[in-house]
Amino acid sequence: MPFEFENLGMGIILIKPKVFPDKRGFFLEVFKSEDFTKMRIPNVIQTNMSFSRKGVVRGLHYQRTPKEQGKIIFVPKGRILDVAVDVRKSSPTFGKYVKAELNEENHYMLWIPPGFAHGFQALEDSIVIYFITHNEYSPPHERCISYSYIDWPIKEVIISDKDLQCPSLEKAEVFD
Numbered sequence: 303m304p305f306e307f308e309n310l311g312m313g314i315i316l317i318k319p320k321v322f323p324d325k326r327g328f329f330l331e332v333f334k335s336e337d338f339t340k341m342r343i344p345n346v347i348q349t350n351m352s353f354s355r356k357g358v359v360r361g362l363h364y365q366r367t368p369k370e371q372g373k374i375i376f377v378p379k380g381r382i383l384d385v386a387v388d389v390r391k392s393s394p395t396f397g398k399y400v401k402a403e404l405n406e407e408n409h410y411m412l413w414i415p416p417g418f419a420h421g422f423q424a425l426e427d428s429i430v431i432y433f434i435t436h437n438e439y440s441p442p443h444e445r446c447i448s449y450s451y452i453d454w455p456i457k458e459v460i461i462s463d464k465d466l467q468c469p470s471l472e473k474a475e476v477f478d
């Protein structure tokens with residue numbers, strides 16, 4: 303199997319692709335439908351890319367039902383701290399979160415199922431590609447919780463005006 307899947311709990315999976323280095327550089331598979339389906343990761347319906355300067359925080363974002371999204375996060379260039387917070391009110395792990403460093407050297411990816419708020423901090427200038435499952439982008443269903451829920455490693459945070467308006471977890475419209 304060209305991937306190792308490490309269960310981080312709460313349904314979140316760290317995906318470690320098999321890397322084939324040679325004198326030219328390296329090759330790896332990023333997504334493979336059959337292997338991912340076995341891990342209950344559905345097919346991808348949208349792919350996004352963003353570039354973030356060192357210190358940028360994007361998050362913590364989710365889309366509510368019926369437009370919920372799963373996400374596979376991948377960092378082809380740079381280094382990020384990626385975070386997923388459980389925002390399912392009825393979940394025994396509500397409010398708990400998982401953190402993982404994804405970077406251009408480990409090539410790790412993170413599978414975040416629907417029901418989690420997602421965000422990251424760029425630890426250096428970074429490109430993030432993420433694959434979306436379940437539902438496409440739907441602005442009316444976008445919700446967020448304040449980035450300050452997480453103690454980010456770089457204290458001088460660069461953040462969008464939109465993300466500065468996000469409510470606390472207690473006040474947010476979360477999943478049932």
Ligand SMILES: Cc1cn([C@H]2C[C@H](O)[C@@H](COP(=O)(O)OP(=O)(O)O[C@H]3O[C@@H](C)C(=O)[C@@H](O)[C@H]3O)O2)c(=O)[nH]c1=O
Nearest residue numbers: 350352360361362363364373420421422438439462464
């Ligand atoms: C997310 C998204 C944004 N956009 C547009 C809207 C806006 O004009 C511009 C920038 O959008 P945002 O400021 O929301 O981008 P950003 O803050 O990078 O939003 C992303 O953050 C990370 C943490 C996630 O988990 C993603 O799901 C997404 O919410 O891009 C799309 O056209 N399609 C999309 O799927």
